Every structure is written in structure tokens, then in C-alpha cells.
Amino acid sequence: MARIAIDMDNVMADITTHYLTYYEAAHGIKLDSETLQGVPEGEALPEGMVRQFLNTPGFFRTAPVMPGSQEVIKALCEKYEVFIVSAAMEFPLSLQEKLEWLNEHYPFISWKNIVFCGSKTIVEADYMIDDHDKNLRYFKGERLLFTAPHNINLTDYKRVNNWEEVAEELLATAPAVL
Structure with a gap:
């Protein structure tokens, strides 16, 4: 898979x-x-x-959910092995808050599929969806740049502007589940 x-x-x-x-x-x-x-x-x-x-307590816990992400990620979980990978170590308060946020908004994602790290250079997968060049640059699989204001001028990656485009990219062409 x-x-x-x-x-x-x-x-x-x-x-x-x-x-x-x-x-x-x-x-x-x-x-x-x-x-x-x-x-x-x-x-x-x-x-x-x-x-x-x-570094403000509650910041990560109260972040709004990106529109469409819950439905698309749930559909991706049916066709792919999905891992949530966050470079969370720089902001220690974020660890617990991000875990609580994921449990609330994405209860279908197992704790076994959540990775909090310092550097994403260790990540091995077939696809990575990220908004930062620093995380995509060294990734060996297919890189999807999720549009954010800070990356609007980057042209080195295949860009997805929203979760509907992620679905078009990854669900329409999903490999068969073995």
C-alpha cells in the first residue's frame, strides 16, 4: 500500500x-x-x-480545520497508508495540543500514524503534502506543495491549492489496495 x-x-x-x-x-x-x-x-x-x-498556550489546540481536509484525509486512509507528520519539536507546547487537536478533528487517525519530529528529512513515503520547501526539498517521493501565503512564489513542486485538488490528485489515481 x-x-x-x-x-x-x-x-x-x-x-x-x-x-x-x-x-x-x-x-x-x-x-x-x-x-x-x-x-x-x-x-x-x-x-x-x-x-x-x-509559544502561546492554546494556540495549536484552537487552530481552525482546513476546509475539506477531514473528508479527503478520511478517503485517503481507505486507499493509502496515511501518516500525519509534524515538525513539532521546536515548540514544546504544540506536542500535547496537536495530539488533542488531531484526536478531536481526525478521530479516525490512529496514534500509530502520528509522527512528531524535529526534521522531516527522516520521512520515507511515496507522497508528502507540505507547505514548506524545507520539508519537501529532501523528500525522495512525490512532493505536493500545499498553497500557503509564504510559498506562493515557489514553482519547484507540483502545487495543490486546497483539499479538493488533493482528492483529484490522489484519489482519482490511487493504487489498488492489496
């Missing part, structure tokens, strides 16, 4: 919208997501704000 590694932040969880919501709550200023287009993720908000949010 073919294996898929799926990132969490800005792939399953809408972290960009979450940044904007946190920023508005903290500063009373509503930013449009268009202002983030092409800006590196850590530089999208005033200095230090992204890192501050990522």
Missing part, C-alpha cells in the same frame, strides 16, 4: 487564519490575508509576533 505523509500546520490546520485572528485580538487591527502573500512565514507579522503566538 502506498504511503502518504501529511503535514499539519497550513495543510490540515489553517494556521495563517489563526495568526490573523490572534493578531486582531492582541492589537485590534484586522489584517487581510492578501498582505501576507509572498512574505516568509516568520516575517508575516511584526517582529516576534509569529513566534509569540506559536
Whole structure:
């Protein structure tokens, strides 16, 4: 059975919208997501704000679910061996919160298929869906870049803009289950 590694932040969880919501709550200023287009993720908000949010208790636990991800990932689980792979070690608070978030929103994913790591260079799969070049660059399988504001200018990978496109790419051509 073919294996898929799926990132969490800005792939399953809408972290960009979450940044904007946190920023508005903290500063009373509503930013449009268009202002983030092409800006590196850590530089999208005033200095230090992204890192501050990522270290705020509850940030990862309350992230909104990316539209369509639950249904498509559930369908992928029927045709592929699916692993959720998140480089979560940099933000220790995220470990428990991400696990709780996955259990709430994706209860069909077994704990055995969740990988929290520091570097995704160790990941071996047939496909990887991720929003960061640093994670896709060294991956040996088929790389799918999930569109996020910070990666809008990347052209080195096959791009998927939403979960409907992931379904078109991977469910229409899924290998037969043995």
C-alpha cells in the first residue's frame, strides 16, 4: 500500500487564519490575508509576533480545520497508508495540543500514524503534502506543495491549492489496495 505523509500546520490546520485572528485580538487591527502573500512565514507579522503566538498556550489546540481536509484525509486512509507528520519539536507546547487537536478533528487517525519530529528529512513515503520547501526539498517521493501565503512564489513542486485538488490528485489515481 502506498504511503502518504501529511503535514499539519497550513495543510490540515489553517494556521495563517489563526495568526490573523490572534493578531486582531492582541492589537485590534484586522489584517487581510492578501498582505501576507509572498512574505516568509516568520516575517508575516511584526517582529516576534509569529513566534509569540506559536509559544502561546492554546494556540495549536484552537487552530481552525482546513476546509475539506477531514473528508479527503478520511478517503485517503481507505486507499493509502496515511501518516500525519509534524515538525513539532521546536515548540514544546504544540506536542500535547496537536495530539488533542488531531484526536478531536481526525478521530479516525490512529496514534500509530502520528509522527512528531524535529526534521522531516527522516520521512520515507511515496507522497508528502507540505507547505514548506524545507520539508519537501529532501523528500525522495512525490512532493505536493500545499498553497500557503509564504510559498506562493515557489514553482519547484507540483502545487495543490486546497483539499479538493488533493482528492483529484490522489484519489482519482490511487493504487489498488492489496
